[in-house]
Amino acid sequence: MLSSEEEEQLKQACIQAKSNSYSPYSKFRVGASFLFSNGEIVKGANVENASYPAGICAERSAIAIAVNQGLLATESIKAVGVTSDTDNVVSPCGICRQTIREFANLDTPIYMWTSSGAVTVRTLEELLPLSFGPDNLA
Amino acid sequence: MLSSEEEEQLKQACIQAKSNSYSPYSKFRVGASFLFSNGEIVKGANVENASYPAGICAERSAIAIAVNQGLLATESIKAVGVTSDTDNVVSPCGICRQTIREFANLDTPIYMWTSSGAVTVRTLEELLPLSFGPDNLA
Amino acid sequence: MLSSEEEEQLKQACIQAKSNSYSPYSKFRVGASFLFSNGEIVKGANVENASYPAGICAERSAIAIAVNQGLLATESIKAVGVTSDTDNVVSPCGICRQTIREFANLDTPIYMWTSSGAVTVRTLEELLPLSFGPDNLA
Amino acid sequence: MLSSEEEEQLKQACIQAKSNSYSPYSKFRVGASFLFSNGEIVKGANVENASYPAGICAERSAIAIAVNQGLLATESIKAVGVTSDTDNVVSPCGICRQTIREFANLDTPIYMWTSSGAVTVRTLEELLPLSFGPDNLA
Ligand SMILES: [Zn+2]
Ligand SMILES: [Zn+2]
Ligand SMILES: [Zn+2]
Ligand SMILES: [Zn+2]
Numbered sequence: 001m002l003s004s005e006e007e008e009q010l011k012q013a014c015i016q017a018k019s020n021s022y023s024p025y026s027k028f029r030v031g032a033s034f035l036f037s038n039g040e041i042v043k044g045a046n047v048e049n050a051s052y053p054a055g056i057c058a059e060r061s062a063i064a065i066a067v068n069q070g071l072l073a074t075e076s077i078k079a080v081g082v083t084s085d086t087d088n089v090v091s092p093c094g095i096c097r098q099t100i101r102e103f104a105n106l107d108t109p110i111y112m113w114t115s116s117g118a119v120t121v122r123t124l125e126e127l128l129p130l131s132f133g134p135d136n137l138a
Numbered sequence: 139m140l141s142s143e144e145e146e147q148l149k150q151a152c153i154q155a156k157s158n159s160y161s162p163y164s165k166f167r168v169g170a171s172f173l174f175s176n177g178e179i180v181k182g183a184n185v186e187n188a189s190y191p192a193g194i195c196a197e198r199s200a201i202a203i204a205v206n207q208g209l210l211a212t213e214s215i216k217a218v219g220v221t222s223d224t225d226n227v228v229s230p231c232g233i234c235r236q237t238i239r240e241f242a243n244l245d246t247p248i249y250m251w252t253s254s255g256a257v258t259v260r261t262l263e264e265l266l267p268l269s270f271g272p273d274n275l276a
Numbered sequence: 277m278l279s280s281e282e283e284e285q286l287k288q289a290c291i292q293a294k295s296n297s298y299s300p301y302s303k304f305r306v307g308a309s310f311l312f313s314n315g316e317i318v319k320g321a322n323v324e325n326a327s328y329p330a331g332i333c334a335e336r337s338a339i340a341i342a343v344n345q346g347l348l349a350t351e352s353i354k355a356v357g358v359t360s361d362t363d364n365v366v367s368p369c370g371i372c373r374q375t376i377r378e379f380a381n382l383d384t385p386i387y388m389w390t391s392s393g394a395v396t397v398r399t400l401e402e403l404l405p406l407s408f409g410p411d412n413l414a
Numbered sequence: 415m416l417s418s419e420e421e422e423q424l425k426q427a428c429i430q431a432k433s434n435s436y437s438p439y440s441k442f443r444v445g446a447s448f449l450f451s452n453g454e455i456v457k458g459a460n461v462e463n464a465s466y467p468a469g470i471c472a473e474r475s476a477i478a479i480a481v482n483q484g485l486l487a488t489e490s491i492k493a494v495g496v497t498s499d500t501d502n503v504v505s506p507c508g509i510c511r512q513t514i515r516e517f518a519n520l521d522t523p524i525y526m527w528t529s530s531g532a533v534t535v536r537t538l539e540e541l542l543p544l545s546f547g548p549d550n551l552a
Contacts, residue, residue: 093327098232189507231465374508
């Protein structure tokens with residue numbers, strides 16, 4: 001698990017990420033963040049499209065950023081965070097759980113913060129049990 | 139839960155569905171089937187694309203078919219089935235779990251058959267706990 | 277090109293398709309139809325999702341239906357139609373053009389009807405010139 | 415149009431982007447780059463997934479990166495570049511054209527380089543004529 005300092009950094013990255021959200025259709029801003037084994041944090045917001053299925057969720061934006069920084073080639077994912085502007089728990093959607101599955105270990109903790117700061121934590125395996133992954137295609 | 143006759147029908151529909159799979163890129167045929175409250179069964183296979191992200195999974199094909207038959211406007215989903223050509227458990231990917239989530243109750247059973255016929259059953263909630271759904275946008 | 281009777285059938289199929297649209301998020305109903313070489317018409321509507329990128333456009337629904345009827349294994353696509361509830365020309369989005377590209381010849385006509393019935397026709401190649409397709413991966 | 419220096423920078427960014435490609439399934443590396451009005455260049459590679467439809471194309475990775483740097487809120491897209499490892503012209507797929515459409519002007523030039531360096535240039539409108547965009551939902 002994370003130190004309280006790491007957890008706070010992950011949370012603040014999520015909150016900051018939201019400010020870059022492009023969500024004119026849903027008006028639903030989401031911010032995500034990934035903490036890597038070397039201490040780096042990468043954050044992302046959702047990027048919508050007039051053709052809704054062409055949109056990119058916050059968690060997938062962050063993964064794209066991390067891959068393109070070369071981070072995922074050398075570092076492992078230590079924790080994932082996500083938040084929105086609502087006071088309900090907003091969890092990664094199924095597409096995002098699948099995307100995280102490609103790159104993270106099953107025991108990676110995923111922190112979900114409500115807008116008032118309450119946290120819910122689940123491992124990736126808890127959010128996507130019995131998952132379909134790279135091994136299925138090998 | 140399903141009667142053994144219903145379960146067998148759902149399984150056979152999955153197996154038949156695979157014969158329509160268009161999967162020249164992955165060579166990974168998947169068949170899915172949905173049993174509705176009126177006894178109807180709808181089945182679908184995966185439809186791939188040279189631009190991989192434009193592909194449509196088997197479960198999503200079947201949902202599209204059911205919506206377009208008007209079934210989802212009047213009937214409820216009683217059970218979901220999925221199978222492939224491998225002898226491992228192949229579960230719905232995250233996108234498909236999310237798609238099923240839009241239309242099915244959380245306690246809907248999802249049957250996963252290996253190619254040799256062994257079955258694993260989980261409810262939708264077990265496969266997509268703490269899900270993001272329509273309520274989150276209300 | 278189509279006979280006026282075929283064109284009318286394709287148009288009516290699009291209009292009927294819309295009635296099955298599941299679009300609670302955009303409130304934007306789209307209906308699509310495909311005419312096959314054997315005279316069969318397949319139609320589809322858009323199927324949205326609370327996680328917007330998991331949605332399926334009308335044209336992609338129709339393609340999924342056709343593949344799963346085994347039509348695309350034996351028949352060719354003679355024409356495509358699309359309509360919505362607005363009086364502007366609504367064309368297939370880029371994802372849909374890419375999906376049609378996988379299965380149709382480049383000279384396939386695509387008919388786009390406004391809600392008042394005005395038609396615009398373009399070939400697939402005109403809508404997706406210099407396309408990325410199966411040949412690129414061969 | 416671009417100066418020859420800008421064009422060379424855009425091309426080199428595409429080539430460098432490819433080195434971060436995560437494409438174990440297609441083995442098809444793609445690199446994309448965007449030049450912004452302030453001179454900044456953002457680059458991205460494709461990020462695939464065992465569930466193929468969950469993958470993210472190179473152009474969409476780059477757009478996600480640019481949005482998340484706040485670039486698209488203040489700067490405009492001056493040009494787009496894309497390249498792969500093959501000696502054919504590889505153009506943006508339909509999903510990517512749709513994604514670029516959301517953020518770029520229709521006269522934005524898109525440069526496509528083969529692996530041996532031959533360039534083909536088209537405007538966004540030439541690659542996605544009669545496009546579906548934000549105006550259609552207004
Ligand atoms: Zn998501
Ligand atoms: Zn799937
Ligand atoms: Zn579309
Ligand atoms: Zn693409």
